[in-house]
Amino acid sequence: MTDDRCDLLCLDAPRAEAIREKLLNEGSAQEAAERAKALSDPTRLTLAAALREGGELCVCDLAWISERSQGLVSHHLRFLRSHGLVSSRRDGKLVMYSLAQEGASLLSAVLGTPFGSERLEVGA
Numbered sequence: 001m002t003d004d005r006c007d008l009l010c011l012d013a014p015r016a017e018a019i020r021e022k023l024l025n026e027g028s029a030q031e032a033a034e035r036a037k038a039l040s041d042p043t044r045l046t047l048a049a050a051l052r053e054g055g056e057l058c059v060c061d062l063a064w065i066s067e068r069s070q071g072l073v074s075h076h077l078r079f080l081r082s083h084g085l086v087s088s089r090r091d092g093k094l095v096m097y098s099l100a101q102e103g104a105s106l107l108s109a110v111l112g113t114p115f116g117s118e119r120l121e122v123g124a
Contacts, residue, residue: 035102038083039110043068044076048107051086051099058094 024032039045043066050065051057059077063070077097080086085103089096099107108114 035083035085035106036110038080038085039106041076043072044080045107045110047073047076048080048085048099048103049111051097052104052107056096056098058091058096060094062097 023029039048046066047062050062054061054065057065059070059074062077063073066073077086077088080103081088081097085100085106086097087100088098
């Protein structure tokens with residue numbers, strides 16, 4: 001046997017087919033990969049972590065917390081919102097953001113820490 005493949009074809013066809021039928025279709029897999037890539041940027045990951053810790057926050061707060069400009073923070077929040085990872089609402093002249101359940105789940109998987117298990121160091 002080589003390091004990464006079998007020397008002998010030993011396909012368990014019924015089991016393999018049953019597993020294949022349960023997998024994501026190509027479109028669903030592409031959408032999931034795009035959502036996962038949304039947290040691959042350090043700024044977006046930091047913003048998501050800040051929202052996880054702070055609940056609902058405005059762009060001004062997030063800019064200060066993450067030590068980034070408001071314009072950059074707004075750009076990244078729009079990106080996260082377009083991928084369904086954060087939600088927003090207008091409160092007068094403020095735009096308030098919160099981490100969506102899907103965003104919280106993905107963030108927990110990326111960081112390896114369930115929500116509430118420990119405090120995160122954001123802005124690093």
